[in-house]
Amino acid sequence: MTLDTEKIRRDFPILSRQINGLPLIYLDNAATSQKPESVIKAISDYYRNSNANIHRGVYTLSEEATALYETTRLKLAEFLNAPGSNNIIFTRNATESINLVAHAWGRKFLFPGDEILLTNFEHHSNFVPWYMLAEEKGIKLKVAPFNGNHELDLQTFAHLLTPRVKLVAVTAMSNALGTILPLDKIIEWAHANDSVVAVDGAQATPHMPIDLKKLNCDFFSFSAHKMLGPTGVGVLWAKNEHLEKMNPFLGGGEMINTVTVEKTTWADLPNKFEAGTPNIADVAAFSAAISYLSDIGMDMVRGHEKELTVYALKRFNELSDFTVYGPKDPEKQGGAISFNHNRVHAHDVGTILNEEGIAIRTGHHCAQPLMKALGVPATARASFYIYNTNEEVDALIDGLKRVNKVFGL
Amino acid sequence: MEPKNIPDPMGSLDELYREIILDHFKSPHNMGRLPNPTLQGEGTNPLCGDSVTLTLRLEENKIKDIRFDGHGCAISQSSSSMMTDAVLGKSISEIKNLGKSFKSVFGIKDNPEEPVKPMNVEEMGDLAALEGVKKFPVRIKCAILPWNTLLEIIKGK
Numbered sequence A: 001m002t003l004d005t006e007k008i009r010r011d012f013p014i015l016s017r018q019i020n021g022l023p024l025i026y027l028d029n030a031a032t033s034q035k036p037e038s039v040i041k042a043i044s045d046y047y048r049n050s051n052a053n054i055h056r057g058v059y060t061l062s063e064e065a066t067a068l069y070e071t072t073r074l075k076l077a078e079f080l081n082a083p084g085s086n087n088i089i090f091t092r093n094a095t096e097s098i099n100l101v102a103h104a105w106g107r108k109f110l111f112p113g114d115e116i117l118l119t120n121f122e123h124h125s126n127f128v129p130w131y132m133l134a135e136e137k138g139i140k141l142k143v144a145p146f147n148g149n150h151e152l153d154l155q156t157f158a159h160l161l162t163p164r165v166k167l168v169a170v171t172a173m174s175n176a177l178g179t180i181l182p183l184d185k186i187i188e189w190a191h192a193n194d195s196v197v198a199v200d201g202a203q204a205t206p207h208m209p210i211d212l213k214k215l216n217c218d219f220f221s222f223s224a225h226k227m228l229g230p231t232g233v234g235v236l237w238a239k240n241e242h243l244e245k246m247n248p249f250l251g252g253g254e255m256i257n258t259v260t261v262e263k264t265t266w267a268d269l270p271n272k273f274e275a276g277t278p279n280i281a282d283v284a285a286f287s288a289a290i291s292y293l294s295d296i297g298m299d300m301v302r303g304h305e306k307e308l309t310v311y312a313l314k315r316f317n318e319l320s321d322f323t324v325y326g327p328k329d330p331e332k333q334g335g336a337i338s339f340n341h342n343r344v345h346a347h348d349v350g351t352i353l354n355e356e357g358i359a360i361r362t363g364h365h366c367a368q369p370l371m372k373a374l375g376v377p378a379t380a381r382a383s384f385y386i387y388n389t390n391e392e393v394d395a396l397i398d399g400l401k402r403v404n405k406v407f408g409l
Numbered sequence B: 001m002e003p004k005n006i007p008d009p010m011g012s013l014d015e016l017y018r019e020i021i022l023d024h025f026k027s028p029h030n031m032g033r034l035p036n037p038t039l040q041g042e043g044t045n046p047l048c049g050d051s052v053t054l055t056l057r058l059e060e061n062k063i064k065d066i067r068f069d070g071h072g073c074a075i076s077q078s079s080s081s082m083m084t085d086a087v088l089g090k091s092i093s094e095i096k097n098l099g100k101s102f103k104s105v106f107g108i109k110d111n112p113e114e115p116v117k118p119m120n121v122e123e124m125g126d127l128a129a130l131e132g133v134k135k136f137p138v139r140i141k142c143a144i145l146p147w148n149t150l151l152e153i154i155k156g157k
């Protein structure tokens, strides 16, 4: 069984756009995905029919808005096979989810002399919040490197996982190289070491099945906008035992139980962590994105991207002037391929592809420590999703073949 | 409901990658580092990771020798190469004026009231070839990088 990409493509209005007189070929899905009509419509439906503030009114509209908002939470619990839904917290994006953990958990439970273990694959979102905390509290950051295949060097990781490591903060999938990290082992080892594990799921959640019961991590963060949903919605899932002991992140309305001048008590979960009026419309519309992905099935999504990756890697072999980074093994990487021309900078490659209507990402991918370890200032990256096709991969390769022509090489 | 085709504001590749620019990119002038420079400095473009290091020797307030080193796209590399040619032998105040004129071509001015001047080909020489970058707004900072680096180094002079 393969995906019916022709049918899927009809659901995405933006895919009929032209760029430079040519059909848009969107290969920057690791940055953000496009949105299906159902999600776009859900946003306007919400404002047209159900707009009210939530958890407050006794009137019909407010109850409707509350139900829409809370339905997304329930759907997410099912989508992620999460134990319970009141430990799913809505934020603005994955970055905010990670910062929430750093502030509300890290500040309270980490102490001078403790260590945080990261990997070289981390996006700045899963690096800078820990760096800030480390600076503030006198905590040491340690970074596990990758090996020659651009996979996590597990031996060194195990070596760095010493008793002082109180937190392991790790991405499930590298946004820059596509590498899938061996979370099962990482989490098992970390827990055996009494370390808490915070997973950055921003790249993995849109592209592969996630089973939080099986995974057994402590914190899991991701963004709606990379998985067909609207911008402005992030998710933090955490084990109740942590959420209950943590301090709130932001103070304000919605997150309190009672307020007197002398003492304020916190609301129950999840409201304790959702201060103020949230992004109701976009959370409600995120529900349509989850339905869209669930209807396809995340196994099918992963399968489709594997096929595209196999095909793209094969076609890249034809290009003698390009270096491909990452595991180059579809079992060990998601649908993202990072590469460089041996003489022409990634930005120039990106500009030449844009002339063909092809959108790829060029630069350091918010992963400067990783770029440094690779020994390159930047790479070009093509990243796939459910609507991409082998024909688009062909167009990418044809576009790359133009680079030498434009540069007269 | 048909999505609208918004006209694309970008220029064509030929305007960006002119012959002279590619020549400078492929065979850059004044590349490397001077031993014992009078002045030196590094400029980076945090958005794309381009970097340029300049080393130069001043004699009687004129640039007697200059080298650039770094990595980046064809635009930042060729702009560096052209700049080193253009400033060789010029005085600090001449260079400051030239830098100002060059930047103003891309709408970058210290004083927002100042009008944007078109490229003065006589004043600019090879540098004029970079005018096409105007049509590629995200690439302007690549063209400007070596100039900002140089102007920063000679600021107090």
Ligand SMILES: Cc1ncc(COP(=O)(O)O)c(C=O)c1O
Residues within 6 Å of the ligand: A030, A031, A093, A094, A095, A096, A123, A125, A126, A171, A173, A174, A175, A200, A202, A203, A223, A366
């Ligand atoms: C691995 C990873 N983590 C975190 C983020 C941050 O996501 P957001 O910008 O939505 O907060 C990204 C997005 O680029 C990512 O790829």
